[in-house]
Amino acid sequence: MKILDTTLRDGSYAVNFSFTSEFTGLMCKKLENAGFEYIEIGHGVGFNASNRGYGKAIQTDEEYMIAAENNLKKAKYGMFCIPGIARLEDIDLASKHNIGFIRIGTDVTRVEESKQFIKKAKDYGITVAANYMKSYAVSPEKFSKLVQISEKFGADIVYIVDSAGGMFPEDIKKYYNSIRKISDIQIGFHGHDNLGLSISNSLAAIDIGIEFVDSSLQGLGRSSGNACTEILLLALKKKGFQIPIDYQKILDLGYDDIQKFVPEKGKSPLDIISGFANFHSSYMPDILAVSEKFKINPIELIIEYTKIDQINMNKKNLEIIAFQLKTNDNMITKYKNYQYIGNEQNGKR
Amino acid sequence: MKILDTTLRDGSYAVNFSFTSEFTGLMCKKLENAGFEYIEIGHGVGFNASNRGYGKAIQTDEEYMIAAENNLKKAKYGMFCIPGIARLEDIDLASKHNIGFIRIGTDVTRVEESKQFIKKAKDYGITVAANYMKSYAVSPEKFSKLVQISEKFGADIVYIVDSAGGMFPEDIKKYYNSIRKISDIQIGFHGHDNLGLSISNSLAAIDIGIEFVDSSLQGLGRSSGNACTEILLLALKKKGFQIPIDYQKILDLGYDDIQKFVPEKGKSPLDIISGFANFHSSYMPDILAVSEKFKINPIELIIEYTKIDQINMNKKNLEIIAFQLKTNDNMITKYKNYQYIGNEQNGKR
Numbered sequence: 001m002k003i004l005d006t007t008l009r010d011g012s013y014a015v016n017f018s019f020t021s022e023f024t025g026l027m028c029k030k031l032e033n034a035g036f037e038y039i040e041i042g043h044g045v046g047f048n049a050s051n052r053g054y055g056k057a058i059q060t061d062e063e064y065m066i067a068a069e070n071n072l073k074k075a076k077y078g079m080f081c082i083p084g085i086a087r088l089e090d091i092d093l094a095s096k097h098n099i100g101f102i103r104i105g106t107d108v109t110r111v112e113e114s115k116q117f118i119k120k121a122k123d124y125g126i127t128v129a130a131n132y133m134k135s136y137a138v139s140p141e142k143f144s145k146l147v148q149i150s151e152k153f154g155a156d157i158v159y160i161v162d163s164a165g166g167m168f169p170e171d172i173k174k175y176y177n178s179i180r181k182i183s184d185i186q187i188g189f190h191g192h193d194n195l196g197l198s199i200s201n202s203l204a205a206i207d208i209g210i211e212f213v214d215s216s217l218q219g220l221g222r223s224s225g226n227a228c229t230e231i232l233l234l235a236l237k238k239k240g241f242q243i244p245i246d247y248q249k250i251l252d253l254g255y256d257d258i259q260k261f262v263p264e265k266g267k268s269p270l271d272i273i274s275g276f277a278n279f280h281s282s283y284m285p286d287i288l289a290v291s292e293k294f295k296i297n298p299i300e301l302i303i304e305y306t307k308i309d310q311i312n313m314n315k316k317n318l319e320i321i322a323f324q325l326k327t328n329d330n331m332i333t334k335y336k337n338y339q340y341i342g343n344e345q346n347g348k349r
Numbered sequence: 350m351k352i353l354d355t356t357l358r359d360g361s362y363a364v365n366f367s368f369t370s371e372f373t374g375l376m377c378k379k380l381e382n383a384g385f386e387y388i389e390i391g392h393g394v395g396f397n398a399s400n401r402g403y404g405k406a407i408q409t410d411e412e413y414m415i416a417a418e419n420n421l422k423k424a425k426y427g428m429f430c431i432p433g434i435a436r437l438e439d440i441d442l443a444s445k446h447n448i449g450f451i452r453i454g455t456d457v458t459r460v461e462e463s464k465q466f467i468k469k470a471k472d473y474g475i476t477v478a479a480n481y482m483k484s485y486a487v488s489p490e491k492f493s494k495l496v497q498i499s500e501k502f503g504a505d506i507v508y509i510v511d512s513a514g515g516m517f518p519e520d521i522k523k524y525y526n527s528i529r530k531i532s533d534i535q536i537g538f539h540g541h542d543n544l545g546l547s548i549s550n551s552l553a554a555i556d557i558g559i560e561f562v563d564s565s566l567q568g569l570g571r572s573s574g575n576a577c578t579e580i581l582l583l584a585l586k587k588k589g590f591q592i593p594i595d596y597q598k599i600l601d602l603g604y605d606d607i608q609k610f611v612p613e614k615g616k617s618p619l620d621i622i623s624g625f626a627n628f629h630s631s632y633m634p635d636i637l638a639v640s641e642k643f644k645i646n647p648i649e650l651i652i653e654y655t656k657i658d659q660i661n662m663n664k665k666n667l668e669i670i671a672f673q674l675k676t677n678d679n680m681i682t683k684y685k686n687y688q689y690i691g692n693e694q695n696g697k698r
Contacts, residue, residue, distance in 0.1 A: 166587065169518075169549065195587070196542075196580045200518065200549030218615045228616055231545045234625040238515065238544070248648060251618040255683075259615040266567040266611040267577055269600040276583040299597060334604075 001206055002038055003245065004188070004214045005031050005229060007258060009040040009080055011220035013341045015261050017043055017050070017057035024059070025067040030253050032075040035245035038101060038212070039077050041068050044222065045344040046080030046105065047090035054085065054344045061090065065097035076100020076127065083113040085344060091120045101127035103159070107311055107345075108132040111146045118153040129157040129188060129212070133345075136167055136278050137310045140178035147179050157186040157212060162201065164310075165194030165224050166275035169204035176208050188212030191227050193219060194275025198227035199235060206236065217254035218262055222342060223281035224271040225262075230254045268338055273299050277306040282345035283313040288335065290315075294322040295329055313346055350555055351387055352594065353537070353563045354380050354578060356607060358389040358429055360569035362690045364610050366392055366399070366406035373408070374416040379602050381424040384594035387450060387561070388426050390417050393571065394693040395429030395454065396439035403434065403693045410439065414446035425449020425476065432462040434693060440469045450476040452508070456660055456694075457481040460495045467502040478506040478537060478561070482694075485516055485627050486659045489527035496528050506535040506561060511550065513659075514543030514573050515624035518553035525557050537561030540576050542568060543624025547576035548584060555585065566603035567611055571691060572630035573620040574611075579603045617687055622648050626655040631694035632662040637684065639664075643671040644678055662695055 008027055012019055019027075024041055031039050042064040045054040050061070059067075061079070068077035078101035079094060094102065102121045104114045114130055121128045130150035135143060147158045160175045172189060179187055189205040191198040191214070202213045219228035233247050274281055279302045287305075291298040304321045357376055361368055368376075373390050380388050391413040394403040399410070408416075410428070417426035427450035428443060443451065451470045453463045463479055470477045479499035484492060496507045509524045521538060528536055538554040540547040540563070551562045568577035582596050623630055628651045636654075640647040653670045 168552075168584075168588070193545075195584045196545070196548035196577060197584070199545035203517075228545060230616060230618065230621050231624075234621055235517075235544045235546070238625050239517070248646070251621065251648060254616070255618050262615040265614050266608040267579060267603070269579065269604050272579050272583055272600065275580075276587050297597070299600060 001210065002212050003036070003229065003232065003243065004038040004040060004212050005036050005216065006040040006214045006226060007216040007220055007229070009042055009044055010222055010226050011216050011258070011261065012044040012057070013222040014220050014263050016341050017055050019058070021059050021063045021067040024064055025071040027257065028068045028071045028075070028077060030249070032072055034249035034253065037075050039068070039072070039075055040079065040103070041077050042079040044080070044342055045085060046082050047086035047094070049085055049344065052085050055341060062093060062097065065094060065099065069097045078102055080105055081117060082106070082344060083117050086117070088116060088120050091117065091124065095124040095126060099126055101129060103129045103131045104155070105131040105133050108135050108138050108143065108146065109311055111149050114150065115153050118150070118155050122154040127157070128155050129159050130155040131159040131161050131190065133161050134163045134280060134311055135160045135175065136162065136164070136171070140174040143175055144178040144182050147183055147185060151183055151185050155185070157188050159188040159190050159212070161190045162192055163280050164274050164278045165192030165198065165271070166278045167191070167201060168197060169200050172201050172205045173208050176205065176210060186211040188214065190214040192221065193224040193226065194271045199231055202227045202232055203235060203239070206241070217250070217258040220258055220261055223274060224268070263339065269299060270335055270338060273302050277303050278310040279306050280345055281340055282343050284340035285343055286313055286315060286318060286346070290318050290322045294325070295327040296322055296325040297328050298335060300325050350559065351561050352385070352578065352581065352592070353387040353389060353561050354385050354565065355389040355563045355575060356565040356569055356578070358391055358393055359571055359575050360565050360607070360610065361393040361406070362571040363569050363612050365690050366404050368407070370408050370412045370416040373413055374420040376606065377417045377420045377424070377426060379598070379606070381421055383598035383602065386424050388417070388421070388424050389428065389452070390426050391428040393429070393691055394434060395431050396435035396443070398434055398693065401434050404690060411442060411446065414443060414448065418446045427451055429454055430466060431455070431693060432466050435466070437465060437469055440466065440473065444473040444475060448475055450478060452478040452480045453504070454480040454482050457484050457487050457492065457495065458660055460498050463499065464502050467499070467504050471503040476506070477504050478508050479504040480508040480510050480539065482510050483512045483629060483660055484509045484524065485511065485513070485520070489523040492524055493527040493531050496532055496534060500532055500534050504534070506537050508537040508539050508561070510539045511541055512629050513623050513627045514541030514547065514620070515627045516540070516550060517546060518549050521550050521554045522557050525554065525559060535560040537563070539563040541570065541624070542573040542575065543620045548580055551576045551581055552584060552588070555590070566599070566607040569607055569610055572623060573617070612688070618648060619684055619687060622651050626652050627659040628655050629694055630689055631692050633689035634692055635662055635664060635667060635695070639667050639671045643674070644676040645671055645674040646677050647684060649674050
């Protein structure tokens, strides 16, 4: 079982994509030194996101690649890749800079779009994970059938992705078992902490035999954040797992270098409701804008919208639902202090 | 199953016991209005703690009692009571002010000390919970035998108390099952979030049939905090439980009135290690003082000390262990920004 560190990638949302090359290189070096073998870096939305209007990162993709390449000796670095935002030529560039793994992210309903990307990366000999964003939106049975598609395309790993942080440990086990019934492909789990379950979901995944789990230092990540690396490591150690990562170095790294970037104290009601309702935070700006326009409670809007769609955002439908909710003047500015960075799930690709 | 709100009591550590009567009354009213039936208030350490040097609260015990009494119509309010810090006459006073429940906290190894306190409270007809602090320090089998003692004394409820936040869902089930084999007494669970498991531990407890779980708004509480009420409620709702508490009111209450008191962003390495090592945060000031004196890493000191004792603090033993650890100048001031309020586990009673 491997822990994949995604502090620099998923955590980049929390800092509005402002990690520098220098910081990326330094963190890669320290993470490798502590024992990590898989380190994800770059723009949160992945290849080419800066050029496509999904938030401009402070460095180009290539600058991030060079920073990681120049600072790692043994560990593999990887980047995210959403077909349609990323282009096939981004994989050429990444290969030139000795990328170790690429994670191809598609909505769980759009797995077919990964075909050329997986093929190209595999032609270069790069390790490929197929990350099924919003995995919870299909049943475990349907999920396992999709896995066979990615396997046919050549993926090395498929990821159960709890984008909204609303899955339970028993769900993870169901998806895992459903896949294992029909495939031996390596399986990963990427969790979020909206319902406070990122650690227990990760532990459940590991207990049942999953090959990869993602975590980030201090839990830094989008929305409610990811499973906290420091806690995951020490929980595993307490359970008797032998993980060749130095927990003291990791505690220091999280405390000294990452804690300052944690954006909020306490729990955001919007994050909690997103976990409850399987709502992807990428659409939060739409929710807040429409709530303001109709003077309604965004909490209610999230709950009602996800009853009809947990995958896409249709603004016309959103407004129809908003129009039917009762107005509440107090709610309009209530959540304005929360920043939701990243809206890549929107838009045509 | 009942959720007992402990925001005002366990959360009082996070504000150095500064909740006012006015705030206590207002919160009681709002919690009752949202549907809570059990609301714990007062000094974090319980009756008489202000007079015994465990941190002076901004109000007297009686002022807290009056605030709750005057603002509740149906819900029961309760307070904490550690025999030796609390006196028997504190129960007389509480009864005069119509307290609904008292939680008698003793170390799991000192259950006998609760006898007169339970008896007195029961003579007044007050609901009594016996809270076994540091429950993890004895085996489930031993624990269930202790439960019979509290039952004989007259307790209505016994609590599994994960003081260090280091228990796993499977542990909660073991303790619960061990008790249920020999007793029908009502069982409660009080968790902390040091290993990020407070929600999953609470859900595991509820799944198996526990009668009470504690939570606090925004997770406000000692050390890493408690299970977050808002998240617990919505996780239960998602799992299909019918809990007669208004989640929208609770989300608002946590966000509007409590979030501002959350003391820290991110995760404290000291909290994480406490969960890992079953270390009670009450002794953290000793750890930090001795670490400074010997110029050693408090993380290592916690790990080594808990190998010999997870219940008490023996400063002589602590220094003997400290002397054997390697010095590290960087560590001395590293964790100085963390405040550990409450040291009631120390001292003779």
